[in-house]
Amino acid sequence: MSKNDLKLVGGWYSPFVLRVQIALNIKCLDYDNIEETLNPKSDLLLHSNPVHKKIPVLLHADQPICESGIIIQYIDEIWTNAPSILPQNAYHRANTRFWLSYIDDKLVPSMRNILFAEDEAKKTHFVEVEEVLEVMEDVLKKQSDGKAFFGGDNIGFIDIAFGSLLSWLSVIEELNGRKVLVEAKVPALVKWAETFADDPAVKGFLPETEKLIEYAKALQQRVAAAIK
Amino acid sequence: MADEVVLLDFWPSPFGMRIRIALAEKGIKYEYKEEDLRNKSPLLLQMNPVHKKIPVLIHNGKPICESLIAVQYIDEIWNDRSPLLPSDPYQRAQARFWADYVDKKIYEAGKKVWTTKGEEQEAGKKEFIEALKVLEEELGDKPYFGGKKLGYVDIALVPFYTWFKGYETFGNLNIESECPKFIAWAKRCFQKESVSKSLPNQEKVLGFIVDMRKKFGIE
Numbered sequence: 001m002s003k004n005d006l007k008l009v010g011g012w013y014s015p016f017v018l019r020v021q022i023a024l025n026i027k028c029l030d031y032d033n034i035e036e037t038l039n040p041k042s043d044l045l046l047h048s049n050p051v052h053k054k055i056p057v058l059l060h061a062d063q064p065i066c067e068s069g070i071i072i073q074y075i076d077e078i079w080t081n082a083p084s085i086l087p088q089n090a091y092h093r094a095n096t097r098f099w100l101s102y103i104d105d106k107l108v109p110s111m112r113n114i115l116f117a118e119d120e121a122k123k124t125h126f127v128e129v130e131e132v133l134e135v136m137e138d139v140l141k142k143q144s145d146g147k148a149f150f151g152g153d154n155i156g157f158i159d160i161a162f163g164s165l166l167s168w169l170s171v172i173e174e175l176n177g178r179k180v181l182v183e184a185k186v187p188a189l190v191k192w193a194e195t196f197a198d199d200p201a202v203k204g205f206l207p208e209t210e211k212l213i214e215y216a217k218a219l220q221q222r223v224a225a226a227i228k
Numbered sequence: 229m230a231d232e233v234v235l236l237d238f239w240p241s242p243f244g245m246r247i248r249i250a251l252a253e254k255g256i257k258y259e260y261k262e263e264d265l266r267n268k269s270p271l272l273l274q275m276n277p278v279h280k281k282i283p284v285l286i287h288n289g290k291p292i293c294e295s296l297i298a299v300q301y302i303d304e305i306w307n308d309r310s311p312l313l314p315s316d317p318y319q320r321a322q323a324r325f326w327a328d329y330v331d332k333k334i335y336e337a338g339k340k341v342w343t344t345k346g347e348e349q350e351a352g353k354k355e356f357i358e359a360l361k362v363l364e365e366e367l368g369d370k371p372y373f374g375g376k377k378l379g380y381v382d383i384a385l386v387p388f389y390t391w392f393k394g395y396e397t398f399g400n401l402n403i404e405s406e407c408p409k410f411i412a413w414a415k416r417c418f419q420k421e422s423v424s425k426s427l428p429n430q431e432k433v434l435g436f437i438v439d440m441r442k443k444f445g446i447e
Binding site for chain 1: 287292293298300317318320321325328329
């Protein structure tokens with residue numbers, strides 16, 4: 001058992017779980033990793049997240065906290081000695097929460113749609129993704145103030161929320177033969193993505209693209225079969 | 229320097245209502261600006277260029293968008309009175325979870341109830357009542373989701389009560405018979421001035437829904 005009594009119910013394939021892992025790494029926290037296959041969902045998962053039955057769930061002294069954004073804020077509020085993940089200033093904090101919401105409401109559904117939609121519909125969703133990337137390129141330029149991350153010198157909430165999706169973005173690019181994170185269009189984001197992937201809190205935790213591609217293909221097949 | 233607080237809003241919006249309640253709970257004076265959503269003001273487009281939606285809270289000229297983000301901001305800035313979120317981080321995480329649940333379930337299911345027909349509407353009605361029952365269970369024996377006092381989750385949820393006559397009329401529902409505890413909680417919230425003076429009555433919202441259905445040709 002980890003000394004902080006932390007357990008993370010998660011899965012290597014989930015970008016939302018990755019968000020929590022990065023946050024725990026930033027705070028240098030030990031935790032027990034409990035890998036879910038979701039097929040079937042474990043009793044532990046169903047018991048600790050009865051409402052949504054989804055990963056990630058962070059268990060702190062066996063008390064569950066659900067939803068990646070909420071978990072990260074919890075971690076940031078409990079372990080205040082280590083680098084802050086959210087800004088100290090209330091206005092900046094509101095701004096940071098806004099962009100997390102934007103990524104979850106705009107980018108995630110479009111990416112999901114690309115994975116599961118018919119070919120014709122995919123084009124529309126690719127355009128949506130490109131639009132989001134353009135917006136985020138602008139946000140990065142304005143927020144980072146010339147520094148490496150959305151959070152400034154260190155990885156912050158927006159970096160975690162957005163960066164955790166990069167591996168899946170690569171998978172979508174690969175599966176569809178269409179690149180979106182390109183230097184010609186979003187040069188600051190391309191540079192940021194490299195710096196993010198290299199950060200000690202992130203490196204070694206990103207899923208391998210090849211493994212994720214296999215997972216994505218299997219997932220697409222399962223979903224297609226379920227619809228029939 | 230005196231704080232300048234402006235709220236860009238639209239009277240039937242449950243999201244705008246959340247901010248109104250929060251400001252009232254904190255006793256904050258503000259300028260209310262009604263937006264015509266068919267003819268959005270330059271101010272709205274400037275303050276919320278990403279979504280172009282209400283509500284927008286403007287504090288000393290700076291915009292805060294998204295209702296729950298604005299409510300948290302209000303709680304953090306005016307932190308010397310009437311706390312809206314719990315002080316304990318775990319309780320705070322739970323409050324955020326349930327407000328997020330309201331966002332994910334109540335609005336979408338409710339929308340299906342008054343805008344759709346047939347199978348889709350039946351599915352929406354089922355989702356809606358199920359969500360209310362889950363919330364009833366979370367409330368338990370507490371007077372409010374926030375415990376002894378009105379809190380973040382109460383604020384996130386009670387605005388939807390103003391839409392209930394609309395849901396009942398067009399969804400052929402009797403919400404009180406299915407979820408009596410929920411209705412009792414909502415009426416308890418309405419006994420507070422911060423809620424009753426900030427929110428429209430159900431009749432007025434019903435009138436709005438009738439107009440919207442005509443406009444969108446829903447019959």
